[in-house]
Amino acid sequence: MTQVEKKKPLNYYKKKCWTVFSKYIRLRDCLKTTGSPDYGKCITCGRLVGITRADAGHFISRRFGSTLFDERNVHLQCKQCNGAYSGQLLEYRRQIIRLYGEGADTQLENKATEIKKFTPQELIELTEYYTNKIKELG
Numbered sequence: 001m002t003q004v005e006k007k008k009p010l011n012y013y014k015k016k017c018w019t020v021f022s023k024y025i026r027l028r029d030c031l032k033t034t035g036s037p038d039y040g041k042c043i044t045c046g047r048l049v050g051i052t053r054a055d056a057g058h059f060i061s062r063r064f065g066s067t068l069f070d071e072r073n074v075h076l077q078c079k080q081c082n083g084a085y086s087g088q089l090l091e092y093r094r095q096i097i098r099l100y101g102e103g104a105d106t107q108l109e110n111k112a113t114e115i116k117k118f119t120p121q122e123l124i125e126l127t128e129y130y131t132n133k134i135k136e137l138g
Helices: 010-034 079-085 090-101 105-111 122-136
Strands: 040-042 048-050 054-058 074-078
Touching: 010 040, 010 074, 010 122, 040 105, 054 079, 074 079, 090 105
Parallel strands: none
Antiparallel strands: 040 048, 054 074
């Protein structure tokens, strides 16, 4: 007899997806900035930080669903810049423009105005997608 799985709240899938996405972002940026999977440079202050002590910090706040999992919007950031310094948004903006070109910052700001509600299935698929991307980097 098979047991029917209880339906989990949307937040369960969102947290699970965020955990994998955050790991991917931190690994991507460690490899990109230092060539090592163990440490990378903070996008805003340039400080070297270990992958387990780094945050995946947002340029546009994570409260906006449309940019929550946008790879251009999230980068490795030291806890001080992401937390105590509220993201260092002016420097973060400069780095977004440097990395993605003139206007990328405003594209992200415009995208943030779009309403995005994730379904459990979308979050499951995103989790699988970023799990595979981690394996590709690994």
